Amino acid sequence: MNLDGRLICIFGGGGFVGRYVAQALLERGARLRIAERNIKNAMHIKPLGNLGQTQFVSADVTRKDSVTRAVRGCDAVVNLVGVLKGDFERVHVEGARNVAEAAAAASCRSLLHLSAIDADSDSPSRYGRSKGDGEKAVLQAFADAIILRPSIIFGREDQFINRFAGMIAMLPVVPIIGGDTRFQPIFVGDVADVAARALSQPELYAGQTFELGGPEILSMGDINRRIARMTGRDRTFVDVPDVAASLMARVLGPLPGAPITADQYRMLQKDNVVATGAKGLDAFGVSPTPLAAVAPGWMEKYTPHGRFGASVKAG
Numbered sequence: 561m562n563l564d565g566r567l568i569c570i571f572g573g574g575g576f577v578g579r580y581v582a583q584a585l586l587e588r589g590a591r592l593r594i595a596e597r598n599i600k601n602a603m604h605i606k607p608l609g610n611l612g613q614t615q616f617v618s619a620d621v622t623r624k625d626s627v628t629r630a631v632r633g634c635d636a637v638v639n640l641v642g643v644l645k646g647d648f649e650r651v652h653v654e655g656a657r658n659v660a661e662a663a664a665a666a667s668c669r670s671l672l673h674l675s676a677i678d679a680d681s682d683s684p685s686r687y688g689r690s691k692g693d694g695e696k697a698v699l700q701a702f703a704d705a706i707i708l709r710p711s712i713i714f715g716r717e718d719q720f721i722n723r724f725a726g727m728i729a730m731l732p733v734v735p736i737i738g739g740d741t742r743f744q745p746i747f748v749g750d751v752a753d754v755a756a757r758a759l760s761q762p763e764l765y766a767g768q769t770f771e772l773g774g775p776e777i778l779s780m781g782d783i784n785r786r787i788a789r790m791t792g793r794d795r796t797f798v799d800v801p802d803v804a805a806s807l808m809a810r811v812l813g814p815l816p817g818a819p820i821t822a823d824q825y826r827m828l829q830k831d832n833v834v835a836t837g838a839k840g841l842d843a844f845g846v847s848p849t850p851l852a853a854v855a856p857g858w859m860e861k862y863t864p865h866g867r868f869g870a871s872v873k874a875g
Contacts (some may be wrong), residue, residue, distance in 0.1 A: 562589035563760055566669075566863070570629050571595045571621055571659055574602025576717045577674065580752035581638060582859035583608045588694055588725040588756055595619035621655030627662045636670040636759050637663040639698075645821060648690035656694040659732040660701035664812035670762035672755055673698045677744075677832050679709055685826040692785035695769070706758050708751070711773045711832050714851060715748030716858040721851075725787050725862040728795055734788075737808075737820055738828030739781035739799040744773030747849035750841065757844045772841060775848040780828070791862040792854055 566587055573594035580731050582592055596602045599616045606614050619630040621641050631637050639659045643651050656673060663671045679691035698705045714721045728734055737741040751772060758765045778786065781797065788795045800808070810824035812818040834840055841848055 561757075563588045565589060565591055566635040566759075567591045567593060568636045568638060568642065568759065569593040569595055569617075571604060571627075571630070572620065572642070573638075573695060575640060576715065576719070577748055577751060578602075578640050578712060579605065579608075579717070580748045581640065581755045582614075584749075584752040584756035585759065586610075586613060588732070588760060590759075593613075593617055593630065593634060595627075601667045607729070608732075621658055622650055623691065624658045624662070627658045628665070631662045631666045631668060634641075634663075634666065634668050636671045636672070636762070637668050638755065639675075640761070642676075644687070644824075646688050649693070651685075652690035652694040652851045653697055657697035657701060660698040660705060664702045670759060672696070672758055673705050673707050674751075674755075674771075675707050675709045677709045677773070677834065678827060678830060679712045684829065685823050687767045687823055687827060687871045690761055699767070703726050704762070706762065706765045706767075706770040708754060708758075709769060710746050710751055711744040711771075711834065712746070713748050713751055713803065714745045714855070718748070720745075721783075721787065721827040721855065721859075725791060725859060728784065728788050728791065728793050729862045733796045734784060734799060735798050735800045736781050736784055737800045737805045737825070739779060739797075741828045742777050742833055743780070743783065743829040744777050744833040745851060746772050746774040747784070747851075747854060749854075750774070750846055750849050753846050754841065754844045757846070768839060770840055770843060771834040771838040773848070775850050777833055786851070787859075789860075790852075790859045793862075793866055 568590050573582050574596045582605045592614045594605055595614050596601045597620045599618055617630045619626040676691045677694050679695055680688050680689040681692035682761035683689045712720050809820045809822045
């Protein structure tokens, strides 16, 4: 399956997921237009392709004029833009609508929109509601859009596994908020593979929503203990009671560097796993990659002696 020189615009192409999606598309022969608010943040994508295979454009999904310019002449559009804090509605709803409307107006062949497993217009969290409303806005403007809903995405540059690994490396006693909440972490390379396959044959996936999860369902507590084993750290884990966690989120949440926001606490009240009967990786012929198969490659820096320390268990 190759993309035969098709021009694909990726909004958020310079980010964590964008790096892998860009590489997967370049390997299949696509030409890319990376759309970022600050083009300098995406320059690391250029060496991934051949000379002239990648171009860059300054664009902000919340500004319709810049989005319109970015998608002009493109065969397909990918929207990977998302935030974990801030103005969810402006980015996840208005921004998603701008991208979808621009793709439709430009007669693009396909649109791929990255959402999240907890996308739900009735969600108790603003994040979940904005993701659900964003999906609706996308489908209203571009009925054949392909929507991907991943669980937590992990990889070398992620802000999930790395965040907890850093905390475990520093603290002898590690507090866990939402220890029983379950996740189905998925490798970023698998998400990128799905995106590339979907855009290679968009007629097979048009107008459908897919939930993407890895081969294991792990609680927040399981994930932290797994990371400790991977990094050779003997730690004591303490579950933070719900009352204390809720108070912490309300009081400290608005402050810079807060361990958890009130909205993130609300998100932890629901499992983040693939729904029973949902279409997923199988529809693309992709086998999920276990955390233990790839994490040792970048977790060494969190071991007691760093990269050159003694080997530790993979999982």
